Amino acid sequence: MDDKSHVVLPRIGRVRTHEMTTALLERVQSDRVRILSATVSREGGRWFVSFTCEVERDAGRPERPRDVVGVDAGLKHLAVLSTGEKVPNPQPLRKALRKIARLNRELVRRKRRSRHWEDTRRRLNRAHARVARIRLDAMHKLTHRLATTFGTVVVEDLNVAGMGRNRRLSRAIYDAGLAELRRQLQYKCEWYGSRLVQASRMYPSSKTCSRCGAIKEILPLWERVYQCDVCGTVMDRDENAARNLAALAAAVAGSGPETKNARREDVRPDLTGRSSMKREAGTRQLGKTGAPVPQGTGT
Numbered sequence: 001m002d003d004k005s006h007v008v009l010p011r012i013g014r015v016r017t018h019e020m021t022t023a024l025l026e027r028v029q030s031d032r033v034r035i036l037s038a039t040v041s042r043e044g045g046r047w048f049v050s051f052t053c054e055v056e057r058d059a060g061r062p063e064r065p066r067d068v069v070g071v072d073a074g075l076k077h078l079a080v081l082s083t084g085e086k087v088p089n090p091q092p093l094r095k096a097l098r099k100i101a102r103l104n105r106e107l108v109r110r111k112r113r114s115r116h117w118e119d120t121r122r123r124l125n126r127a128h129a130r131v132a133r134i135r136l137d138a139m140h141k142l143t144h145r146l147a148t149t150f151g152t153v154v155v156e157d158l159n160v161a162g163m164g165r166n167r168r169l170s171r172a173i174y175d176a177g178l179a180e181l182r183r184q185l186q187y188k189c190e191w192y193g194s195r196l197v198q199a200s201r202m203y204p205s206s207k208t209c210s211r212c213g214a215i216k217e218i219l220p221l222w223e224r225v226y227q228c229d230v231c232g233t234v235m236d237r238d239e240n241a242a243r244n245l246a247a248l249a250a251a252v253a254g255s256g257p258e259t260k261n262a263r264r265e266d267v268r269p270d271l272t273g274r275s276s277m278k279r280e281a282g283t284r285q286l287g288k289t290g291a292p293v294p295q296g297t298g299t
C-alpha cells in the first residue's frame with residue numbers, strides 16, 4: 001500500500017480502491033496489523049478486495065459495563081433496543097427495496113431466457129447485492145456501538161415473531177439480518193469485553209408482557225402494539241420483545257456464553273419488568289422460508 005486509496009496485490013499489482021484504506025494503512029504502519037492475505041471477488045457487478053489480518057487488540061471494556069441491552073432485529077427498523085431506541089434502516093435502503101420490487105415485476109413480464117429477461121435478471125442481482133451491502137454496513141455500525149457500550153447484549157437466536165407482512169422477500173431479508181446481527185455480535189462482544197446472551201427461540205419474547213410477565217396465547221403478526229390483558233400495558237410490539245430479552249439476560253446471568261472479560265456481578269437489568277421463563281405453548285407455524293434471491297453469474 002503506497003497511498004490512501006490504492007492497494008498493491010501480489011501478481012495483480014496496484015489497485016485503486018473506491019473506499020479509503022486509511023485506517024488499515026495506519027494500523028499496518030504502527031505494526032499492530034499484519035496482512036496475511038488478500039482476496040479479490042466480484043459480486044453484483046462490482047469488485048471487492050478483502051484482507052485477512054492478524055490484529056493486536058487491547059482488551060476492551062464497554063462504557064457501561066453494568067447495563068444490559070436487548071436487541072430485536074426488525075424490518076421496518078434495522079433493530080429495536082430495549083432502551084426504547086429504534087435504530088432506523090439506512091436511508092438508501094427503502095429506495096433500493098422499491099427497485100427490487102419493480103424489477104421483480106418486470107422479470108415476471110419478460111419471456112423466460114430472452115435477452116430482456118436476462119438483462120432484468122442481471123439488474124435484479126445487482127440490486128440485491130446493493131441492498132445486502134447497505135444493510136451490512138449499517139449492521140456493523142450498530143453492533144460496534146452495542147458491543148462497546150453495554151456490558152451485556154441479549155439477542156434472540158431465531159425470531160419468528162417479528163416478521164413483517166411482506167411475505168417472502170422481507171422474510172429472506174429479515175432472516176439474513178438476524179443471522180448477521182448474531183454473527184457480528186459474537187466476535188465483537190468478545191473483542192470489546194461485553195457479554196452476549198442468546199435467548200432460546202422457544203422463549204416467547206413477543207407474547208410476554210415485559211411489565212407483569214403475563215403471556216398471551218395468541219399474538220397475530222399484524223398486531224404491532226402489545227396490549228396486556230392483565231396489567232393494561234400498551235407498548236410497541238418490538239420494544240416489548242426487546243425489553244423481555246434484556247430481562248432474560250438478568251434471569252440467566254452466568255449461564256449464557258460469556259467472554260473472558262465479563263463479570264457476573266456486573267450484570268443487572270436496567271428495567272422494572274420481570275421475565276418469565278415459561279415455554280411458549282402455541283408457537284405459530286410459519287410458512288416456508290423460501291427466499292427468491294436469484295443466483296446468477298452477475299455478468
Ligand SMILES: [Zn+2]
Pocket residue numbers: 209210211212213214228229230231232233
Ligand atoms: Zn402485563
